Amino acid sequence: MSKKDERISDKAESEEALEKSKKKKKPCLIIRILKFFIPWKGDSVGDVIRKLIFAASLAVFIITAVPLLTDVAEMYHDEKISQELNDIYIPEKDPIVIEKYEEEGLPLPSFDALLDINKDVVGYIRINGTSINYPVVRGEDNDHYLNHDIYGNINKSGTVMMDYRNDIKKNDKSDNFIVYGHNMAIGTYFAGLNEYWRTLYDSYESPSMKMYKEHPTITFNTLYEQSEWKIFAIGLYNTNYNHGEVFDYINKLSFRNSEEFNDYIIEIMDRSDIFTDVDIQYGDDILTLSTCVWPYPDNEYIRLGVFARKVRKGESKKVNVDVAKVNANVKRWQWVYDYVAKQMGVQSYDWSYSTWDRSKLLSYTQEEADEDGYIFPSR
Numbered sequence: 001m002s003k004k005d006e007r008i009s010d011k012a013e014s015e016e017a018l019e020k021s022k023k024k025k026k027p028c029l030i031i032r033i034l035k036f037f038i039p040w041k042g043d044s045v046g047d048v049i050r051k052l053i054f055a056a057s058l059a060v061f062i063i064t065a066v067p068l069l070t071d072v073a074e075m076y077h078d079e080k081i082s083q084e085l086n087d088i089y090i091p092e093k094d095p096i097v098i099e100k101y102e103e104e105g106l107p108l109p110s111f112d113a114l115l116d117i118n119k120d121v122v123g124y125i126r127i128n129g130t131s132i133n134y135p136v137v138r139g140e141d142n143d144h145y146l147n148h149d150i151y152g153n154i155n156k157s158g159t160v161m162m163d164y165r166n167d168i169k170k171n172d173k174s175d176n177f178i179v180y181g182h183n184m185a186i187g188t189y190f191a192g193l194n195e196y197w198r199t200l201y202d203s204y205e206s207p208s209m210k211m212y213k214e215h216p217t218i219t220f221n222t223l224y225e226q227s228e229w230k231i232f233a234i235g236l237y238n239t240n241y242n243h244g245e246v247f248d249y250i251n252k253l254s255f256r257n258s259e260e261f262n263d264y265i266i267e268i269m270d271r272s273d274i275f276t277d278v279d280i281q282y283g284d285d286i287l288t289l290s291t292c293v294w295p296y297p298d299n300e301y302i303r304l305g306v307f308a309r310k311v312r313k314g315e316s317k318k319v320n321v322d323v324a325k326v327n328a329n330v331k332r333w334q335w336v337y338d339y340v341a342k343q344m345g346v347q348s349y350d351w352s353y354s355t356w357d358r359s360k361l362l363s364y365t366q367e368e369a370d371e372d373g374y375i376f377p378s379r
Contacts, residue, residue: 079188081149085135088113089124091226098226105170107223118150122162123222125179127215130192136179138162157189158182165253168222175254176286183292190291193306196234200273200326207326212274216319218308220287228317229287229308232280233272236293240301244334247271249305250290258282258363268307269356270331277320281362285310296339329355
């Protein structure tokens with residue numbers, strides 16, 4: 001072999017060895033990924049800082065996200081269990097059977113399967129076309145079912161429950177059934193009630209009132225009675241005395257006389273964000289739905305109340321939703337007045353006077369109106 005050939009051969013061997021060396025030294029994909037995110041020997045100061053910031057951010061994300069995802073998974077699991085009960089409860093269709101059991105004060109057969117699961121079941125609530133479709137229980141207090149499902153298992157969502165002080169029996173029935181449900185982040189349980197309030201303010205010029213107009217009635221059946229209920233008020237309530245007035249709408253379960261009833265309804269209507277065409281009178285049964293709501297920043301003490309009265313015997317279930325309107329002078333509490341004043345750039349803001357047409361309160365007499373200094377707008 002000539003010297004020229006030897007040089008060519010040596011060069012080829014050298015290039016081949018270099019190529020093999022490069023291939024051998026090229027790190028695997030995992031190492032390359034790690035080196036991109038984790039500080040590595042030979043990194044510049046800027047690369048080290050970048051990687052440390054990324055690592056810290058990733059750690060914070062994992063610490064935050066894992067519990068959140070766990071909570072969401074639990075909520076969906078809770079909802080799945082609850083919705084499986086939809087097929088278990090089927091309202092009684094035969095009016096003769098309903099009338100017979102209601103007159104005798106006996107639990108309706110439609111509840112037998114639910115009572116086999118839990119003897120604390122006292123009713124079933126449904127708002128057609130929404131996710132609100134749940135059995136209702138009543139415990140020995142208002143705490144147990146905040147974090148227990150209908151099977152008695154600890155859970156995140158709790159169970160829709162009636163106030164433990166309520167009585168559903170025919171001869172001792174409460175005047176105001178109060179039912180609680182959590183406002184779950186995934187939109188389950190009583191979260192849907194917030195749509196009633198939100199759609200009263202979804203447009204400054206012309207609020208849609210979409211939720212109310214599409215769902216003005218509630219189906220709420222107790223063990224002893226199947227009933228439809230017409231919504232007449234929707235309002236926000238403060239539970240923190242440090243923030244101003246606390247109106248205890250959940251502590252009025254019965255009324256001693258018409259005057260007490262009338263006073264309560266007027267207080268509710270002054271605080272209602274909506275005026276409807278539904279009238280009400282002493283002797284009507286009331287249904288109050290209560291859940292958490294967060295319409296204002298940094299204020300976890302607010303509750304949403306949706307109030308309905310039972311459809312009277314022989315009365316149509318239909319509601320004229322077209323005449324409903326937003327209460328432009330709704331009564332709030334001091335924290336809200338201060339908040340509104342700050343937003344408006346004024347020194348003070350306060351509630352002025354009642355604007356609800358009390359002729360809708362059929363048991364409110366002219367004598368009571370005279371004592372209150374109230375003038376009926378339609379008289």
